[in-house]
Amino acid sequence: MTSPMRLSVQRSDVLLPEAACTAPRISLRLPSELRVIEEAVDVVAQHCEAEGLCGRRARFQLRVALCEALANAILYGNREDASKHVDVHVTVTDPAFTVEVIDEGSGYNPVSFEAPALPDDLEAAGGRGLFLIRQLVDHVSFNDRGNAICMVLRRA
Amino acid sequence: MMGFSVRKDASGVVVIGVAGQLIVANRHELKEKVAEAVSFGSRKILIDFTDTGYIDSSGLGALVSLAKKLRESGGELRLAGLNEDLRTLFELTKLDTLFTITASPEEAIQGF
Numbered sequence: 001m002t003s004p005m006r007l008s009v010q011r012s013d014v015l016l017p018e019a020a021c022t023a024p025r026i027s028l029r030l031p032s033e034l035r036v037i038e039e040a041v042d043v044v045a046q047h048c049e050a051e052g053l054c055g056r057r058a059r060f061q062l063r064v065a066l067c068e069a070l071a072n073a074i075l076y077g078n079r080e081d082a083s084k085h086v087d088v089h090v091t092v093t094d095p096a097f098t099v100e101v102i103d104e105g106s107g108y109n110p111v112s113f114e115a116p117a118l119p120d121d122l123e124a125a126g127g128r129g130l131f132l133i134r135q136l137v138d139h140v141s142f143n144d145r146g147n148a149i150c151m152v153l154r155r156a
Numbered sequence: 157m158m159g160f161s162v163r164k165d166a167s168g169v170v171v172i173g174v175a176g177q178l179i180v181a182n183r184h185e186l187k188e189k190v191a192e193a194v195s196f197g198s199r200k201i202l203i204d205f206t207d208t209g210y211i212d213s214s215g216l217g218a219l220v221s222l223a224k225k226l227r228e229s230g231g232e233l234r235l236a237g238l239n240e241d242l243r244t245l246f247e248l249t250k251l252d253t254l255f256t257i258t259a260s261p262e263e264a265i266q267g268f
Contacts, residue, residue, distance in 0.1 A: 034181040038158060060210060060241035067212045071180040118249060125221050128213035128249050135248050 007036070007043055014091055023093045024051075030070070030086040032078040032103075037070045044090055044099065048153075051092045057153055061136040062099070068129045069101040069149050077103025077147055096138070097153045107146030158182045160189050164198070169265045173204040178215035186215075190222050190233075199231030200268045204261045206237030211245055223255060232256070236264040 007030070013022040026047055030036050041063050049058045070086060078084035084104040091098040119127035134140055139152040158176035165171055170193040178186060190201055203219065205211075223233040234256045238246065246252040258264040 037179060037181055038177060056241060060244075063210050064212055064245070067177075067179055067210070071212065071214060075180070122250060122254055123220055123224055125217040126213070128216060132213055132245070132248065 007039055009043060009047075016093065019093070023091050025089055025091045027090075028088045030074075030088065032074045032080050032082060032084050032086060034071065034074055034080070037067055037074070040070060040088065041066050044088065047090060048092070048097050051097070052155060053097055053153065054156070057155075062097070062153055065133045065136045065151055065153075066099060066101070068133050069099075069151065072129060072149075073101050073103035073105075076108065077105035079105065095154060097155070099151045099153070100148060101151075102148040105147050108142075160185060162189055162193070165202075165265050167265055167268070168198070169200040169202050169268055170198045171202045171204050171261055171265070173206065174208045176208065177210050177212075178205075178208060178218070179210075179212040180214035183214050183218035186218055187222065190226075194226070194229070194231070199226065199229070201226060201231065201233050202261060202264045202268075203233065203235050204237050205235060205239075205242055206261070208237070208239075208242060211242060213249075216245065216249060216251060220251065220254065232268065234258065234264045234268070236261045 007028055010027040012025050012027065014025045016023050028040060028043065030040055044066055045058055045063050048062060053062065073086045074080060078086065087102040089100040118131055133151065137151040138154050141150045142148065161173040161175065163171050172186065172189050174186070193201060226233045236258045237260065238257060246257065258267065
């Protein structure tokens with residue numbers, strides 16, 4: 001078993017222009033190491049649970065979706081480059097929890113994000129990550145460059 | 157925290173328990189545990205998810221690869237102890253049609 005990495009959490013308030021108010025946000029900056037994923041998911045999930053995300057959404061949907069997004073960012077975005085980081089921002093508002101994962105890679109083709117499907121071959125070893133994210137959260141979007149994913153989970 | 161336990165049932169089935177998560181960071185360890193069991197001649201492998209919180213797509217992919225390899229060498233991989241959340245993952249990805257999944261490890265062992 002790996003020992004905890006003691007991730008550092010930054011807290012801030014972000015302005016929501018559309019709502020003309022601010023919302024609390026936590027941010028983490030992660031190294032591009034797969035071993036950080038478990039702890040990062042725990043930190044984010046526990047924060048969201050403390051802020052009112054309940055039941056299956058907190059214990060399962062958020063955890064798996066975030067795990068997928070972090071793995072993609074570390075493996076495919078940053079290619080496990082030790083000089084690159086992954087930023088995670090979690091913004092809490094009344095209706096929803098917004099989780100952004102941003103890598104420092106050159107980006108992925110956003111078109112291929114639109115309607116991810118399961119692999120044709122059921123016995124394929126990969127190709128299920130994006131599909132799962134879309135199934136587990138309420139809304140997914142990507143930036144134009146393709147190095148940032150934004151996942152939204154409604155409170156209920 | 158993540159971890160794997162390995163025991164051999166009286167009937168010869170190797171039961172590998174997954175504590176915590178089966179994700180990209182530890183899937184290689186599960187593969188190693190299965191490979192070790194196979195190297196000792198075991199062909200009936202049960203993965204027990206009774207103590208598993210969640211699985212990611214890498215974990216699912218590892219299970220698919222392991223099942224295929226075992227089948228090709230005349231063996232069988234079964235899964236047991238999936239909670240409702242984990243069963244949802246298998247249903248969403250249609251992998252519930254690929255594996256023999258039982259509610260309890262005992263049922264899986266009896267069915268080999």
